Amino acid sequence: MQRLVRAPNAVLAMLWSDLLCEAGMPASVQRQFLGSAAGELPPHECLPEIWLQHAEHKERALALLEELQSLPQRRWNCPACGELVEGGFEQCWSCGALMPV
Known part of the structure; x- marks a missing residue:
């Protein structure tokens, strides 16, 4: 070992x-x-x-x-409230809207 x-x-x-x-x-x-x-x-x-x-x-x-x-992190703007969401999240932390496809 x-x-x-x-x-x-x-x-x-x-x-x-x-x-x-x-x-x-x-x-x-x-x-x-x-x-x-x-x-x-x-x-x-x-x-x-x-x-x-x-x-x-x-x-x-x-x-x-x-x-x-060193995996790249996703970054997207919520279509409902415009909040920037980073990391592996598929739902907005601010309003709960789902990540766009």
């Missing part, structure tokens, strides 16, 4: 691990419950880690995670 990266939280660690597994690179999350020891241990040592089952997948896995972190 090969440690790939530390994740900032358990949610992202699980998301990244699942993405890698779906891409054919078996991965697991380690140290996901160590956050409760922060204070007794240095906080950066308590972050969850992504581990690859096969070390030869490391370069491809890092490239996939980099690609995931």
Whole structure:
């Protein structure tokens, strides 16, 4: 097994691990419950880690995670109220109108 990266939280660690597994690179999350020891241990040592089952997948896995972190975000103006809506939202946060097709 090969440690790939530390994740900032358990949610992202699980998301990244699942993405890698779906891409054919078996991965697991380690140290996901160590956050409760922060204070007794240095906080950066308590972050969850992504581990690859096969070390030869490391370069491809890092490239996939980099690609995931640099996805373009959608941006649209609400047709009902004109509010600018950013991110993955398909509904206006201000008036509730749906994103135009």
